[in-house]
Amino acid sequence: MSTKQALLLSRNFAKTKQAKIDVAMKHGAYSMLKKAMSMKPDEVTAIVKESGLRGHGGAGFSAGTKWGFIPKDKFPRYVCVNADESEPGTCKDRLILERDPHLLLEGALICAWAVRAERIYIYIRGEYFYPAKVMQQAVDDAMKAGFIGENIKNSGWSCSVHLHTGAGAYICGEETGLIESMEGKKGFPRLKPPFFPAAVGLWGQPTIVNNVETLAFVPRILEIGPDKFAALGTPRNGGTALYSLSGHVKKPGVYELPMGTKMKELIYEYGGGIRNGNKLKAVIPGGSSSHILTAEECEDLPLDFESVAARGSMLGSAAVIVIDDTVSIPQLMIWLTRFYAHESCGQCTPCREGTDWLVRLAHRFADGWGTRKDIDDMFELADSIDGKTICALGQAVAWPTKSYLQKYRHEFEALVK
Amino acid sequence: MQIPDSLKTKAEEIIFRYPEEHRVSALVPVLFEAQRQLGWIDNDVEKWAAEFTGASSTKVREVTTFYSMLRRQPVGKYLIQFCQNISCSLTGGLELQQHVQQKLGIGPGETTEDGLFTLKYVECLGGCSWAPMMLVNENQYFQLTIEKLDRILDGFKSGNPVPPDEPTPLLGNIAGES
Ligand SMILES: Cc1cc2nc3c(=O)[nH]c(=O)nc-3n(C[C@H](O)[C@H](O)[C@H](O)COP(=O)(O)O)c2cc1C
Ligand code: SF4
Ligand code: FES
Numbered sequence: 265m266s267t268k269q270a271l272l273l274s275r276n277f278a279k280t281k282q283a284k285i286d287v288a289m290k291h292g293a294y295s296m297l298k299k300a301m302s303m304k305p306d307e308v309t310a311i312v313k314e315s316g317l318r319g320h321g322g323a324g325f326s327a328g329t330k331w332g333f334i335p336k337d338k339f340p341r342y343v344c345v346n347a348d349e350s351e352p353g354t355c356k357d358r359l360i361l362e363r364d365p366h367l368l369l370e371g372a373l374i375c376a377w378a379v380r381a382e383r384i385y386i387y388i389r390g391e392y393f394y395p396a397k398v399m400q401q402a403v404d405d406a407m408k409a410g411f412i413g414e415n416i417k418n419s420g421w422s423c424s425v426h427l428h429t430g431a432g433a434y435i436c437g438e439e440t441g442l443i444e445s446m447e448g449k450k451g452f453p454r455l456k457p458p459f460f461p462a463a464v465g466l467w468g469q470p471t472i473v474n475n476v477e478t479l480a481f482v483p484r485i486l487e488i489g490p491d492k493f494a495a496l497g498t499p500r501n502g503g504t505a506l507y508s509l510s511g512h513v514k515k516p517g518v519y520e521l522p523m524g525t526k527m528k529e530l531i532y533e534y535g536g537g538i539r540n541g542n543k544l545k546a547v548i549p550g551g552s553s554s555h556i557l558t559a560e561e562c563e564d565l566p567l568d569f570e571s572v573a574a575r576g577s578m579l580g581s582a583a584v585i586v587i588d589d590t591v592s593i594p595q596l597m598i599w600l601t602r603f604y605a606h607e608s609c610g611q612c613t614p615c616r617e618g619t620d621w622l623v624r625l626a627h628r629f630a631d632g633w634g635t636r637k638d639i640d641d642m643f644e645l646a647d648s649i650d651g652k653t654i655c656a657l658g659q660a661v662a663w664p665t666k667s668y669l670q671k672y673r674h675e676f677e678a679l680v681k
Numbered sequence: 682m683q684i685p686d687s688l689k690t691k692a693e694e695i696i697f698r699y700p701e702e703h704r705v706s707a708l709v710p711v712l713f714e715a716q717r718q719l720g721w722i723d724n725d726v727e728k729w730a731a732e733f734t735g736a737s738s739t740k741v742r743e744v745t746t747f748y749s750m751l752r753r754q755p756v757g758k759y760l761i762q763f764c765q766n767i768s769c770s771l772t773g774g775l776e777l778q779q780h781v782q783q784k785l786g787i788g789p790g791e792t793t794e795d796g797l798f799t800l801k802y803v804e805c806l807g808g809c810s811w812a813p814m815m816l817v818n819e820n821q822y823f824q825l826t827i828e829k830l831d832r833i834l835d836g837f838k839s840g841n842p843v844p845p846d847e848p849t850p851l852l853g854n855i856a857g858e859s
Contacts, residue, residue, distance in 0.1 A: 271854070278856060285755030295746065296773055298787075323760075339715065350805060352766045352809070353804070354805075355808050355809045358849055359849060360846075362849055389807070390750045391750070394847045427698075428706075428710060429709070430748070431713050431750040431751050432751070433747065433748050443761075448706045448708035448734065448736060449740070450744060450747040451747070464820035467700075469739055483790050508810055509810060509853065510771075511767075511771050511772065516772075516812070517810045517851075517852030517853025518852065519853040520853075521854070525786075534853070585809070599765070599766060599767050602765075603804050603805075668757070669853055
């Protein structure tokens with residue numbers, strides 16, 4: 265399968281001025297919105313469910329199933345597009361926002377049609393100045409063209425689209441943190457269950473939060489049909505994915521490949537292999553929140569949600585960070601823990617205090633003060649965060665930390681004073 | 682600081698995005714816009730944002746201290762936000778950090794004496810496949826090398842900025858087709 269893969273989501277990225285509405289429409293933009301609007305909302309949801317489309321924001325939840333969770337009689341409803349893209353290693357939503365903003369808008373509008381939402385908010389991280397500029401232009405143009413606003417294409421359905429800028433906080437990518445942030449507050453995640461955003465979301469109303477990439481796939485599903493989409497991937501992992509490949513490969517980049525593409529194929533055939541003639545040491549397969557995999561564990565590993573989970577890690581946002589044999593894992597630990605300590609919102613004691621301690625302990629090894637007990641303490645600290653916090657940031661630091669210590673304990677021991 | 686008319690106009694535009702009863706939702710975007718126009722957020726700006734959105738003054742302070750991009754003190758004319766996360770650090774980011782510090786004679790969080798540059802190390806900027814990356818004010822720069830970094834900084838210094846990498850260049854298998 266190393267022959268050139270046909271592109272689905274990204275097939276117009278390289279086209280000149282694709283961000284302009286007339287160009288995008290020449291390439292079919294908004295025709296699938298029209299198609300969706302000729303169907304009953306529930307039919308659209310059913311198609312998305314059938315396609316096997318999974319969330320590309322990290323959790324891999326079935327998109328169609330989520331849309332189906334909207335309570336029957338509660339209005340108004342909202343759609344929030346998660347364009348916070350801040351999981352370290354992840355850099356694919358940026359391309360959709362910059363290169364094909366109308367594809368995203370079309371997908372978000374189809375979602376809004378399917379769940380009968382009256383407003384769409386695009387929550388875009390503050391650092392994405394240029395992507396936000398392109399996106400705002402696209403929204404303005406789509407409004408002029410009558411795809412957004414009152415009584416869209418004489419359907420009687422009205423839906424507005426608005427950008428909402430974040431201002432630097434990883435935790436606002438977590439869907440309830442995002443909603444809190446949108447309500448003008450600190451991005452403190454909410455406890456769930458009982459309430460998931462689909463039932464109680466923005467301003468207490470039913471809200472669908474989906475990742476940029478997830479929504480951008482929706483027009484393509486309507487175009488090729490759910491069966492064909494599902495068949496591109498592996499069972500229960502429909503379609504393709506945008507893999508963000510970074511780190512020590514010769515050809516880093518964003519690769520659109522079928523779900524279930526083998527890790528080694530991505531790294532060696534697409535990524536050109538390891539830089540500078542070095543050897544592969546380890547891979548972080550799904551953004552920095554995922555367990556590290558040793559080179560051996562990457563053998564024969566299909567990159568889909570179930571397969572990566574079966575190998576003890578997670579596909580997450582499909583951000584594959586490649587690490588060669590010049591890297592010390594204790595050094596990696598410093599970068600990792602520093603990030604989560606900085607981004608902890610501070611609500612839960614285990615996360616707030618634990619991440620801080622992890623950074624300090626991680627530094628002890630680099631500074632030559634580490635002891636064997638520190639290794640065990642780090643593990644216990646991570647364990648005391650794991651599963652004992654309001655949001656998944658707790659696991660996001662605990663899991664990789666534990667995996668670094670378990671799989672590369674000898675490297676920490678070698679630094680013991 | 683005085684609230685300029687340009688900010689008031691923009692703030693009206695922003696608040697229009699939310700239902701009237703949820704004006705407070707505009708708080709972060711309004712503060713962000715204020716900072717874009719004024720450089721930083723002082724007490725007057727906080728007070729104005731509170732009145733404008735209907736948020737209490739404690740709420741506003743909570744927000745300005747929670748979000749890492751909002752600042753309550755001025756920075757240099759050019760704010761360098763250099764990514765210090767994994768992908769950038771794996772691919773030469775650390776050497777570049779050293780280089781910037783030496784070239785400008787400042788450490789992270791500091792501003793050059795001429796008030797031109799402030800250096801800040803930040804977490805992942807969503808450009809990992811184009812690492813190392815940085816932002817200078819609102820401009821994105823990818824695939825940095827010492828040579829490219831020098832060109833960019835010298836460009837700002839001489840008033841001849843290097844154009845930002847907009848749009849983000851295509852890499853990977855999506856680059857080829859058109
Ligand atoms: C700490 C944390 C950070 C997250 N950051 C993001 C993010 O930047 N972008 C995103 O789409 N999802 C992020 N998520 C996942 C969201 O909570 C949510 O699952 C997702 O937006 C749902 O969309 P999807 O089903 O289309 O993936 C994050 C989750 C956690 C726990
Ligand atoms: S786990 Fe951490 S980031 Fe999540 S709510 Fe608790 S303190 Fe905040
Ligand atoms: S790690 Fe630097 S941009 Fe993602």
